Amino acid sequence: xxxxxxxxLAALRALPGADAWKLVELRAERNERYYIGRVPETARAxxxxxxDVSVYVDSGEGESRTRGECAVKIADGASDAEIxxxxxxxxxxxxxxxxxxxxxxxxxxxxxxxxxxxxxxxxPAVSLEGLRAALYRHDGEGGASINSLELFxxxxxxxxxxxxxxxxxxxxxxxxxxxxxNAGAGRDQVELWTERDFAVPDHEAxxxxxxxxxxxxxxxxxxxxxxxxxxxxxxxxxxxAGEIFAYYKANLSAxxxxxxxxxxxxxxxxxxxxxxxxxxxxxxxxxxxAALGAPYDADGFPLGSARCVVDGRVERLVAPLKxxxxxxxxxxxxxxxxxxxxxxxxxxxxxxRDHVEVVDFSDFFVDPTGGDFGGEIRLAYLVRDGRRVxxxxxxxTGTVPANRGRIRLSAETEAKxxxxxxxxxxxxxxxxxxxx
Amino acid sequence: MxxxxxxxxxxERAARLxxxxxxxxSRYDYxxxxxxxxxxxxxxxxxxxKRAEDSRWSERGFVFRAQKDGRVVEWATSSLPEGDLAxxxxxxxxxxxxxxxGARRYPPIxxxxxxxxxxxxxxxDPFAEDPERVLATLDAARKAVAAASDEIVFSTARAxxxxxxxxxxxxxxxLSQSFVWGQAYxxxxxxxxxxxxxxxxxxxxxxxxxxxxALAAKAAPVAEEASALLGAGGVEPGEYxxxxxxxxxxxxxxxxxxxGVEMDMFVKGRxxxxxxxxxxxxxxxVDMYDGAKGVDECGTYLFDDEGVLxxxxxxxxxxxxxxxxxxxxxxxALGAAPTGNGRREAxxxxxxxxxxxxxxxxxxxxxxxxxxxxxxxxxxxxxxxGMEDPKNWGIQLVVSLAxxxxxxxxxxxxxxxxxxxxxxxDVLSAIDMVSSDFALSGSGYCGKGHKEYVKVSAGGxxxxxxxxxx
Numbered sequence: 001x002x003x004x005x006x007x008x009l010a011a012l013r014a015l016p017g018a019d020a021w022k023l024v025e026l027r028a029e030r031n032e033r034y035y036i037g038r039v040p041e042t043a044r045a046x047x048x049x050x051x052d053v054s055v056y057v058d059s060g061e062g063e064s065r066t067r068g069e070c071a072v073k074i075a076d077g078a079s080d081a082e083i084x085x086x087x088x089x090x091x092x093x094x095x096x097x098x099x100x101x102x103x104x105x106x107x108x109x110x111x112x113x114x115x116x117x118x119x120x121x122x123x124p125a126v127s128l129e130g131l132r133a134a135l136y137r138h139d140g141e142g143g144a145s146i147n148s149l150e151l152f153x154x155x156x157x158x159x160x161x162x163x164x165x166x167x168x169x170x171x172x173x174x175x176x177x178x179x180x181x182n183a184g185a186g187r188d189q190v191e192l193w194t195e196r197d198f199a200v201p202d203h204e205a206x207x208x209x210x211x212x213x214x215x216x217x218x219x220x221x222x223x224x225x226x227x228x229x230x231x232x233x234x235x236x237x238x239x240x241a242g243e244i245f246a247y248y249k250a251n252l253s254a255x256x257x258x259x260x261x262x263x264x265x266x267x268x269x270x271x272x273x274x275x276x277x278x279x280x281x282x283x284x285x286x287x288x289x290a291a292l293g294a295p296y297d298a299d300g301f302p303l304g305s306a307r308c309v310v311d312g313r314v315e316r317l318v319a320p321l322k323x324x325x326x327x328x329x330x331x332x333x334x335x336x337x338x339x340x341x342x343x344x345x346x347x348x349x350x351x352x353r354d355h356v357e358v359v360d361f362s363d364f365f366v367d368p369t370g371g372d373f374g375g376e377i378r379l380a381y382l383v384r385d386g387r388r389v390x391x392x393x394x395x396x397t398g399t400v401p402a403n404r405g406r407i408r409l410s411a412e413t414e415a416k417x418x419x420x421x422x423x424x425x426x427x428x429x430x431x432x433x434x435x436x
Numbered sequence: 437m438x439x440x441x442x443x444x445x446x447x448e449r450a451a452r453l454x455x456x457x458x459x460x461x462s463r464y465d466y467x468x469x470x471x472x473x474x475x476x477x478x479x480x481x482x483x484x485x486k487r488a489e490d491s492r493w494s495e496r497g498f499v500f501r502a503q504k505d506g507r508v509v510e511w512a513t514s515s516l517p518e519g520d521l522a523x524x525x526x527x528x529x530x531x532x533x534x535x536x537x538g539a540r541r542y543p544p545i546x547x548x549x550x551x552x553x554x555x556x557x558x559x560x561d562p563f564a565e566d567p568e569r570v571l572a573t574l575d576a577a578r579k580a581v582a583a584a585s586d587e588i589v590f591s592t593a594r595a596x597x598x599x600x601x602x603x604x605x606x607x608x609x610x611l612s613q614s615f616v617w618g619q620a621y622x623x624x625x626x627x628x629x630x631x632x633x634x635x636x637x638x639x640x641x642x643x644x645x646x647x648x649x650a651l652a653a654k655a656a657p658v659a660e661e662a663s664a665l666l667g668a669g670g671v672e673p674g675e676y677x678x679x680x681x682x683x684x685x686x687x688x689x690x691x692x693x694x695x696g697v698e699m700d701m702f703v704k705g706r707x708x709x710x711x712x713x714x715x716x717x718x719x720x721x722v723d724m725y726d727g728a729k730g731v732d733e734c735g736t737y738l739f740d741d742e743g744v745l746x747x748x749x750x751x752x753x754x755x756x757x758x759x760x761x762x763x764x765x766x767x768x769a770l771g772a773a774p775t776g777n778g779r780r781e782a783x784x785x786x787x788x789x790x791x792x793x794x795x796x797x798x799x800x801x802x803x804x805x806x807x808x809x810x811x812x813x814x815x816x817x818x819x820x821x822g823m824e825d826p827k828n829w830g831i832q833l834v835v836s837l838a839x840x841x842x843x844x845x846x847x848x849x850x851x852x853x854x855x856x857x858x859x860x861x862d863v864l865s866a867i868d869m870v871s872s873d874f875a876l877s878g879s880g881y882c883g884k885g886h887k888e889y890v891k892v893s894a895g896g897x898x899x900x901x902x903x904x905x906x
Contacts, residue, residue: 004515032786036540036704042507042765043536045528046784048497048514070567071489075445075473075496077515082445093488096568100484125535148704178885180706182827191706191827195886259482261590261625263632326484362832363823367853369625370632374906376823376832376857393830395855395906397670401630433673433906436858 068097250368274405343409371400393435459522506541686894734878796896799870
């Protein structure tokens with residue numbers, strides 16, 4: 001008996017009323033381990049197949065040609081009648097819409113084949129134990145310890161098929177860890193929460209991450225309330241230094257430009273007259289370390305890279321097929337990762353001036369539309385007059401536009417969840433509120 | 437009022453699931469299965485496109501849970517394998533038990549006999565409606581937003597309707613539920629020079645298409661709010677008297693003592709609240725509840741994702757912390773009665789102790805009296821986000837729109853975003869006025885950390901307290 005995806009494909013190939021279609025199959029096997037302290041809490045396993053179908057119905061001709069689209073989910077194990085009903089509903093819904101026409105991906109050049117993943121061929125239980133051991137390597141150092149850990153390891157086979165003849169597939173591994181570290185005891189005990197996605201078993205990186213967080217927890221334990229920091233610039237480190245650029249990434253999207261809500265236009269200078277570093281930002285489909293990477297996007301379009309910002313100026317937009325067509329651009333596909341080049345000064349030089357360096361917010365927010373950012377400080381370092389003091393409490397608020405042309409980036413870069421970006425980012429125009 | 441129909445898919449498999457549980461059940465101290473068949477529709481209208489798609493919350497699958505010698509494991513699958521289901525399930529669960537040899541041992545899971553079913557009602561069926569008509573309603577509301585101000589550069593209206601169906605089978609329990617929830621949003625993006633701001637209004641409930649009836653009236657206020665934010669400044673950092681709207685009250689309840697009393701945090705030693713049970717943590721005029729039972733919003737259900745019937749938990753009773761919210765495993769570990777708060781993002785996710793509908797109870801004050809009582813402060817009106825800190829009782833609320841109050845009157849000055857922070861017991865103990873209003877909002881979702889999203893609602897009355905704003 002054919003599986004759900006094969007039966008859906010057969011139904012799509014004979015579907016009356018549809019001018020085009022696309023199917024995305026995700027077949028995932030996931031293993032999960034949960035720990036409280038060092039004791040396993042529970043183990044879980046998941047076998048799951050998703051089948052997402054888009055159906056397109058065209059109207060009109062020439063310049064007035066339109067395309068309606070409806071996306072439906074076909075449940076794993078759906079009956080033939082359920083598949084037929086879902087596809088029929090998709091056709092009738094798509095027929096009622098008149099969006100500007102756009103093409104589907106065409107068969108053509110294949111994306112580069114990713115190198116074999118080290119997780120492949122290894123019993124997931126063995127891989128998970130290796131990851132766990134790495135994360136616990138420095139447990140207990142200096143009196144700080146891991147309170148709890150959740151570990152996930154997934155193998156996902158993806159296939160994209162469309163009515164134009166595209167039929168591409170690939171397999172990817174992704175891991176996720178979430179852990180809490182404690183320092184101190186009793187009511188004085190403090191905690192810090194951490195999560196990280198990864199695509200390869202980099203035990204050294206995970207051990208270093210856990211070690212750094214244990215040290216940060218010890219610093220939070222010793223931290224004093226954040227004092228008045230008026231006039232001091234904000235330095236963001238680690239993942240935070242990459243997250244601030246979510247604003248740029250969101251505004252370099254062809255969809256945002258098409259919808260007229262983007263802050264930047266092609267050719268525009270993202271900087272200005274300030275003395276900040278000129279941005280160099282490249283969008284990419286995949287990077288060896290990044291769990292978000294893929295050789296193709298959900299359209300089946302092969303992903304490469306696009307230099308979006310060159311010497312501070314917007315040269316290209318991240319343009320999936322639909323919005324590339326709408327704006328008359330060369331498509332890039334849906335590139336989800338980015339590489340932000342380092343700036344002129346080293347991290348040590350940036351850290352040598354008076355500043356507040358936040359390493360942990362309660363919840364750092366960046367509004368991708370307006371560029372507002374901020375959060376309550378859980379752990380920061382106040383560097384003033386040559387002294388470095390751990391502080392906690394208070395909050396940071398600011399906007400990216402107010403810092404336009406004035407942002408300084410460290411020369412050194414590092415791998416992060418969203419790609420590669422500078423180790424540090426310095427924003428001069430912020431408000432740091434003291435703790436009560 | 438029409439009633440949400442049962443899932444034919446689950447009904448057709450009920451006997452096979454019962455057979456598997458009974459067949460493999462003798463191998464374990466406890467065995468259960470939760471089957472889910474939830475389908476949803478999403479609609480969106482933007483100035484240049486209309487979209488229709490199945491909701492991201494749509495799911496169909498099964499999760500089997502076994503307990504043996506105290507250890508608990510789960511296997512989730514999106515389709516039931518052909519053949520001897522009991523044997524196949526046992527094969528997967530036995531493998532997991534073997535890999536969890538050193539795992540924590542919990543007391544036996546209680547499995548008292550319960551048979552119950554629930555179906556919600558709604559006025560107009562979103563699944564029977566012509567999608568073109570839904571999109572036309574949304575587009576009209578979106579256009580009204582755009583027409584309200586020349587500064588609006590983008591507007592969108594979205595709606596989503598879910599039909600949730602679940603079947604739970606254990607040795608002694610057969611539970612089923614089917615209900616519909618809906619949510620909708622109006623969003624305006626305004627621009628002046630290089631300043632861009634957005635505003636939104638949300639709508640939610642155990643409702644069908646009738647939910648959309650409220651959109652048109654909110655179009656102009658959303659546009660006005662986005663335009664007002666273009667001229668908004670920051671708040672001079674400091675501690676202020678603040679009045680929280682029901683939306684912000686709900687955010688406070690959710691972040692302050694919602695996450696803080698999730699009892700899986702007690703088991704991990706991550707919740708300071710565990711040490712304060714029975715002690716004062718808030719002003720004596722404060723009562724706070726959580727419950728999937730007792731109110732109708734997006735966090736309402738008959739039974740949770742572990743087959744525990746829903747309850748209504750009084751968390752804070754006249755300022756005293758009296759109870760927490762538990763999933764099954766945390767209740768077992770702590771020797772507490774489960775409260776029906778074991779929830780999963782989807783069938784393939786683990787169950788955790790999660791909130792449902794979380795709210796402060798109304799009091800007796802009037803909003804105008806509360807405003808009149810503020811000499812220098814802010815009305816915190818619209819929420820953006822929040823984050824808990826159950827271990828150290830810090831709190832972060834991000835408010836997208838605040839209105840200044842001086843000498844008992846609103847001045848017309850607005851600020852946003854505003855980061856509100858404080859020490860939870862200080863903020864709750866400073867509550868000195870509670871209004872008689874009551875409203876819940878369930879258009880958002882709640883994460884555990886930054887994952888495991890579930891639908892919840894939160895709300896309550898207007899509250900007057902003190903917070904640090906920055």
